[in-house]
Amino acid sequence: MMKAEEEEESIPFDGAFSKGDRERLRQRRMALHLTQEKLADILEVKWETERNWENGKSTQCRLTHISLVKRFLNGELDEQIVERQEYERLKAWLRKCLKKNMLRNFEWALKIYRHRPEAGRRLLEELRQLVKQMFVQNFDDMAREDAGPEEGIE
Numbered sequence: 001m002m003k004a005e006e007e008e009e010s011i012p013f014d015g016a017f018s019k020g021d022r023e024r025l026r027q028r029r030m031a032l033h034l035t036q037e038k039l040a041d042i043l044e045v046k047w048e049t050e051r052n053w054e055n056g057k058s059t060q061c062r063l064t065h066i067s068l069v070k071r072f073l074n075g076e077l078d079e080q081i082v083e084r085q086e087y088e089r090l091k092a093w094l095r096k097c098l099k100k101n102m103l104r105n106f107e108w109a110l111k112i113y114r115h116r117p118e119a120g121r122r123l124l125e126e127l128r129q130l131v132k133q134m135f136v137q138n139f140d141d142m143a144r145e146d147a148g149p150e151e152g153i154e
Contacts (some may be wrong), residue, residue: 013070015061017053024073026054032081042081043068102131 013021029039040050045065052058061069071077105127112119 010074011070013066013073015063015066015069017056017059017061019056021073022054022056025069028072028075029054032078033085034081039072042077043072098134102127102134 011024017025029036034042036050036054037047040047043050043065045061049058049061053061068077112123
């Protein structure tokens with residue numbers, strides 16, 4: 001009994017967007033720093049559909065979307081959304097760092113190449129192989145991400 005009282009009351013949503021539902025959708029999207037396009041991806045709809053829900057041009061969602069929209073409106077997806085945003089920011093930061101370090105390594109290899117051509121050639125070849133391996137690894141990682149959608153988000 002105590003547990004039920006501690007939990008926040010779920011806001012009902014039957015698929016019909018009232019003015020309050022539209023405003024809550026927009027406010028929750030803004031609070032989570034989501035674009036309309038990103039929220040549409042999360043809710044598994046087209047961007048135009050999400051936009052129409054917010055601006056009132058569409059006042060109903062399909063039966064297949066009610067559960068996910070309700071979970072979003074009630075904050076049940078917040079943790080997953082924030083974790084995914086943090087993951088995406090970290091991934092972008094790491095790629096930027098790797099790219100910056102790669103450029104430095106190539107500059108260094110070119111300087112060596114000018115003074116010691118044979119050592120420079122070997123170093124450039126090693127860097128080429130490393131870049132090739134990184135490209136293949138990134139491609140494989142992206143393919144795995146695309147193959148397995150996260151539960152409740154995509």
